[in-house]
Amino acid sequence: MLGFAIRRILMLVPVFLAVSVIIFLMIHMLPGDPIDNLLRIGAGPDQRAALTEKYGLDRPLYEQYLYWIGNVVQGDFGNAIVQRRPVASLIGQALPYSLTLGGLALLVSTVLGVTVGIIAASFKGSWLDQGLMGGVLFGSMLPNFWIGLLLILVFSVSLGWTPVSGARGWESLILPVVTIGLGGTALVARVTRVAMIDAQGRDFVMLLHAKGVHPAVIQLRHVLRHALIPVVTILALRIGWIMGGAVTVEVVFARPGLGSLLIKSLNQHDYPVVQASLLILAMAVLLGTLLGDLLQAAMDPRIRDNLK
């Protein structure tokens, strides 16, 4: 298992470098110049030239990339050009908000998704199965910002139960968590349902039924345990997507976080912050995938053996 883990981690290195190149090139190809956002009315061409040189933007692109990635691998994200703070400090302030939001959203989509999946599988083919799966599928098709606004209008404006926005107390987490959580529920529910139905057809389940074990015990203790392998993998994969999904939700709910920081920095062309934020979001996807693989391998020895 250790060898497997090391091999998978080593495989991440070239992926990480490729992702960093893509992010860097994409940002620098976007129209816009961070220096425009630094120059105040009245500033002369000499001030533009001095700032361009100060931030190394006059150097060839490959040199800028090597300088940036060289520092990043040493843990130094540099200084924000427009926001004038160390990037690590800006991200350090934003990340806890996003991790809290993402973590709770993952919890919501897991609990909801697995519950719906179990119920749907237990009543396979019934109106309940079709109704539940249709409902979560519809929910997952709606864009995050739209669900967010809808929830605000119902629970904040009409009912007055929750704050509209912000990051002031646990109440302000409810709507954004539900917004992101609902988006992932359909996938978790579908995977749970399919895996449960698959496990229900296995010989050992029939044997348990023949032995007279209570159907609920079979479903929850035996079938669910087998069905959880793909569910856990999907949950690990969702870590990255949830972090990415938080971007629009943070803006709609005016919450500080990596998403708000990313949008603001994109508008200002603040390259170092955009690059670092995107790299962290990409790393969340990569690490989620790695975690999914490791968990799957830990639970199913055949996967480890296949890779040997």
Next chain:
Amino acid sequence: MKSLGKLLLGTALAGGMMLPAQAQDVVAVLSQNETGATSYNPVSATLLSVGAWLMYDRLVVKDENLQYVPNLAESWEEAPDGMTWTFKLKPGVTFHNGTPFTAQTVVDWLPLYKGSENEYLFDAIEYAEVVSDTEVKFVMKRPEPNLLYNLSTVYASIPDPAAFTELGEEFGVAEVVGTGPFKLDSFEIGNQTVLLRNDDYAWGPGDATGHPAKIETLTLREIAEASTAFLELKTGGVDMLMNVPTDFVGEVEGSGNLKLLELPGTDLVYMPINVTKPPFDDIKVREGVAFAINRQEIVDAVFGGRGKAADGFLISALPESQIAPEYRMTYDPERANKALDDAGWVKGADGIREKGGEKLKVTLWTQSDSIFRRLSEVVQAQLKAVGLEAEILTFDNAAIRDQYKTGEQQLAVRTYLWDNADILEWFFSGERLYYPNISMLNDPKAEELKAAAMTGAKNSAEREANFRAYHEYINSLYPYAPIYEPVQLMGYNTDRVTLPEPLHAARFNTLGFLQLEVKE
């Protein structure tokens, strides 16, 4: 998202309100253009929110007529040759940490700008010297008639120089030591700033002198999404919006407990005309376009009658905007049609002008905000009425500046926010072609007048006259068409707060928050 929010809002039930803030606490939402500030360091920051106005004071401040009035300086005197300025300071002023504010403070403060982003503000000052505890003299390298303007900006806020040096990079983030009516309690970048009343504050400007603020706590929240900010105001989650976008003005007016406060604006909407791109390389075509815009119709149809029709390049509160009538650009369809006729463009059967078999078709660039798109459509229709067909091209807000740098634009609709006549140099200097000089104007006489206006004056009266001449000459070349002078609109909850009306200040900051009251 804005229109979706409004649509849904229309169907939502007006109902349960969130619990209001504590009795003497006020929650305000920052203007969209002030969100994203990462520091309250006036020396090095390039973006400061209203919080900086409230935690610091400046030597002078502008009133509602953009005239300079005392703040930390009681009075001032400029030498006839412009080479010295003497400021008499208010006695008894102290910083938040108890340190007295004296002439020595000013002497120690100015060198903090050396090498900083905001050094240009005091570039003309050679040095400052103490005359007495309450009198300081600036010895100048050259006359600087714009000094009072520079001293009145938020970037000329005065921190305690000793605390500033001691805290280094953390000054303005972890701690702020100013003399302003509020002290920093906490600052979470991208989220909110909490300010506490400075009980010792008795040196406020104008009507608010002699007493501290009436409110105890002020929370300044950052909400980038306009529809979210409006819903917060509507549900009582916040008490004030420092800026109500045009899209939400009707919603605020239609809500029983919400009210708008109108303040003079510092921005201007205009249409740059690229003088190098045919057909606008012909001054007669530019003249035709400049007089074809029905400004009042735009004010009424797009902006609900709020704001003013613009007839020059400067906001009307500036004295340099008072130019001779022959240089003002107003709606005059006869003159517009005559100018286009004189240029040889003749109306065809479809109403569009032609010359040598070529139709008078141009492009009109605009940015993606809904208000700009609406405005551009009205301008498009007005140009069509005089026989010019304009195709609207919409660009993303973050990308349009790079598009201007190509110099391919013919017409554009845009805005600027500035309250000094030197904006003329920024947008029309021959040394700033492509961007910011989108009009691509490079005229020798304009360059001479620019030099006289920017650096040729010894005192403010001379500067004003020079800028007026520069403004008039630019207008005579029609490198732009003025459109609209907006007002600033604040929204507030009348059940919660009372705002001073009329407010004797150019912006709602120190004076406004000193006079703001919470209804018990």
